[in-house]
Amino acid sequence: MSVNNETSLVERLAARFGDMLAVKVERNEVTAEVAPRDLIAVATALRDEAGFRFTVFIDVCGVDYLSYGKTEWDTDTAQGESFSRGVEGQAVGRFTWAERPRPADLPRRFASVYQLLSIEHNQRIRLRAFAEDDNFPVVPSVTGIWPGADWFEREAFDLYGIIYDGHPDLRRILTDYGFVGHPFRKDFPLIGNVEVRYDAEQKRVVYEPVSIEPRVLVPRTIRNDADLDQARAEAADRWREN
Amino acid sequence: MEEIRNYTMNFGPQHPAAHGVLRLVLEMDGETIVRADPHIGLLHRGTEKLAESKPFNQSIGYMDRLDYVSMMCNEHAYVRAIENLMGIEAPVRAQYIRTMFDEITRILNHLMWVGSNALDLGAMAVFLYAFREREELMDVYEAVSGARMHATYYRPGGVYRDLPEQMPQYRESPWHKGGDLKRLNTWREGSMLDYLTEFTNDFPARVDEYELLLTNNRIWKQRTVGIGVVDPDKAQAWGMTGAMLRGSGIAWDLRKKQPYAAYEHMDFDIPVGVNGDCYDRYLVRVEEMRQSNRIIRQCVEWLKANPGPVMVQNYKVAPPSRVEMKNDMEALIHHFKLFTEGYGVPAGETYAAVEAPKGEFGCYLMSDGANKPFRVHLRAPGFAHLSSMDAFVRGHMLADVVAMIGTYDLVFGEVDR
Numbered sequence: 001m002s003v004n005n006e007t008s009l010v011e012r013l014a015a016r017f018g019d020m021l022a023v024k025v026e027r028n029e030v031t032a033e034v035a036p037r038d039l040i041a042v043a044t045a046l047r048d049e050a051g052f053r054f055t056v057f058i059d060v061c062g063v064d065y066l067s068y069g070k071t072e073w074d075t076d077t078a079q080g081e082s083f084s085r086g087v088e089g090q091a092v093g094r095f096t097w098a099e100r101p102r103p104a105d106l107p108r109r110f111a112s113v114y115q116l117l118s119i120e121h122n123q124r125i126r127l128r129a130f131a132e133d134d135n136f137p138v139v140p141s142v143t144g145i146w147p148g149a150d151w152f153e154r155e156a157f158d159l160y161g162i163i164y165d166g167h168p169d170l171r172r173i174l175t176d177y178g179f180v181g182h183p184f185r186k187d188f189p190l191i192g193n194v195e196v197r198y199d200a201e202q203k204r205v206v207y208e209p210v211s212i213e214p215r216v217l218v219p220r221t222i223r224n225d226a227d228l229d230q231a232r233a234e235a236a237d238r239w240r241e242n
Numbered sequence: 243m244e245e246i247r248n249y250t251m252n253f254g255p256q257h258p259a260a261h262g263v264l265r266l267v268l269e270m271d272g273e274t275i276v277r278a279d280p281h282i283g284l285l286h287r288g289t290e291k292l293a294e295s296k297p298f299n300q301s302i303g304y305m306d307r308l309d310y311v312s313m314m315c316n317e318h319a320y321v322r323a324i325e326n327l328m329g330i331e332a333p334v335r336a337q338y339i340r341t342m343f344d345e346i347t348r349i350l351n352h353l354m355w356v357g358s359n360a361l362d363l364g365a366m367a368v369f370l371y372a373f374r375e376r377e378e379l380m381d382v383y384e385a386v387s388g389a390r391m392h393a394t395y396y397r398p399g400g401v402y403r404d405l406p407e408q409m410p411q412y413r414e415s416p417w418h419k420g421g422d423l424k425r426l427n428t429w430r431e432g433s434m435l436d437y438l439t440e441f442t443n444d445f446p447a448r449v450d451e452y453e454l455l456l457t458n459n460r461i462w463k464q465r466t467v468g469i470g471v472v473d474p475d476k477a478q479a480w481g482m483t484g485a486m487l488r489g490s491g492i493a494w495d496l497r498k499k500q501p502y503a504a505y506e507h508m509d510f511d512i513p514v515g516v517n518g519d520c521y522d523r524y525l526v527r528v529e530e531m532r533q534s535n536r537i538i539r540q541c542v543e544w545l546k547a548n549p550g551p552v553m554v555q556n557y558k559v560a561p562p563s564r565v566e567m568k569n570d571m572e573a574l575i576h577h578f579k580l581f582t583e584g585y586g587v588p589a590g591e592t593y594a595a596v597e598a599p600k601g602e603f604g605c606y607l608m609s610d611g612a613n614k615p616f617r618v619h620l621r622a623p624g625f626a627h628l629s630s631m632d633a634f635v636r637g638h639m640l641a642d643v644v645a646m647i648g649t650y651d652l653v654f655g656e657v658d659r
Binding site for chain 2: 026027029031055056057058059061063064068069071113115119122124126146147148149150151152155172173174175176183184190216217218220221222223
């Protein structure tokens with residue numbers, strides 16, 4: 001996994017796929033963004049062609065970009081005045097995708113992220129396909145290329161509601177039989193919508209609306225002021241001994 | 243002639259050989275499997291979503307509870323992902339400690355596996371022997387973290403604390419006294435590393451005992467040889483890793499191929515199978531225990547000779563010592579912020595994988611710069627393995643399904659997450 005290895009992979013990807021992929025390398029990890037319509041062609045080539053040979057299917061997961069970069073506790077205005085209580089802020093699930101905070105570089109809400117491994121070249125790659133429609137996210141299924149994608153796609157469907165077109169058996173997998181909603185979406189409350197208990201009178205298990213209140217113990221905060229660079233500089237100065 | 247129809251059978255979720263909460267819906271033609279449909283999720287706790295609602299450090303404990311027989315390996319994947327994003331690296335002593343505990347964990351896992359798998363296939367005694375050694379290693383877990391299983395010992399930037407100077411000893415009680423007590427404490431006179439030295443000297447002979455019980459056992463071979471044959475190409479396409487892949491003859495091990503922690507300094511071998519059946523995977527796992535023992539011994543030697551810090555000195559990530567907090571305002575503030583708010587992780591995404599005992603355990607971590615992860619996805623090896631169940635048990639007999647569940651080395655904590 002040397003740097004050269006990654007660079008040459010990026011060059012090979014650029015030579016083979018051109019504009020079909022938007023490739024970037026961060027922390028020695030190669031990420032390629034692909035449009036859903038190109039996914040099958042790209043994935044097949046990545047598996048079969050000699051320069052790639054990504055034969056091992058590692059992972060698929062869904063991602064919901066709603067609330068990306070959004071905090072519950074604003075610290076930018078901290079100097080000179082006191083903090084507000086963080087829980088007052090617009091927490092996850094309290095705004096819609098249309099009102100999302102930082103629309104600039106995130107064009108779509110749902111993405112399907114693939115991790116692949118090539119044993120032959122000892123190399124990894126990550127593919128990301130953004131679903132075109134935020135209200136009805138559809139991505140083609142890669143089960144025909146790697147059968148191992150089967151359950152991972154079912155999981156992403158179950159948890160995020162991403163439809164994998166061409167999947168042979170797209171059922172829920174992790175949630176309960178008869179579950180309503182897609183629990184990992186950012187607008188699905190952490191406490192859920194229903195709770196379940198055994199009713200002694202009816203002699204069966206009953207579902208009821210949740211009785212607990214949502215709460216935030218530690219507000220979500222993004223601090224641009226206390227950057228890690230500062231901490232690194234401090235560590236380098238060995239300021240403790242001074 | 244009456245028409246004979248296939249029938250459907252429920253295997254689990256309450257079945258001793260279902261290894262927890264697997265519900266397997268089997269379509270049977272007599273004793274033969276026509277179709278297997280595993281239903282999972284009975285242990286789904288939404289770990290990934292819970293992790294999104296907490297500062298990074300507070301989710302380390304959740305990782306123990308995923309694959310609850312290889313606890314520290316799960317933690318390792320998670321803390322490595324955080325370290326990747328923050329660009330910090332644990333001190334070298336912490337790397338060796340992690341390597342050592344990963345291997346202790348591997349032995350713990352394989353002991354559990356060999357015991358329970360043998361139990362599933364009708365060999366009672368192995369379980370008792372395997373749990374004897376598990377207990378010894380769990381004492382090491384307890385000595386270092388205070389918990390026998392759910393250690394929460396690894397931290398981004400190192401490990402929580404250094405190894406104990408004194409291995410805890412048994413005290414006299416109505417159950418442990420006299421010569422018995424003395425025997426129990428023979429290894430425990432010195433430090434934890436001395437205890438582990440004794441263990442590693444002793445352990446190969448113990449592995450011989452398990453092998454004596456199983457390797458040439460006629461019944462064991464009848465139940466495993468030629469069962470669940472996985473050919474190497476299929477293994478890759480199904481996302482198999484770990485012993486499932488190596489059992490099919492592919493010498494792929496992240497510890498060698500993409501080394502992390504201190505594995506590049508370790509001398510060990512990667513066992514591979516030939517036929518890719520349950521028996522080969524058994525042999526691979528048994529040999530892995532011996533190799534893990536070698537690695538532990540190398541780590542113990544290095545750790546005895548090289549004292550040093552086990553945590554980065556960066557107070558944005560690691561808490562300052564209690565003593566410093568008494569005298570230093572800065573240290574007190576750091577401590578307060580770290581435990582109330584946590585630390586922000588630079589925006590970005592990473593995939594960190596470790597060679598867990600069951601295969602590749604990966605953590606895909608995405609941060610938007612906040613003090614909580616934006617998305618955590620845990621790639622559990624058992625999930626990928628179990629998904630191939632239908633493809634590999636078709637045409638086998640019902641009893642072979644049990645052998646197959648055993649050979650997958652399933653733990654539902656990680657499959658259901």
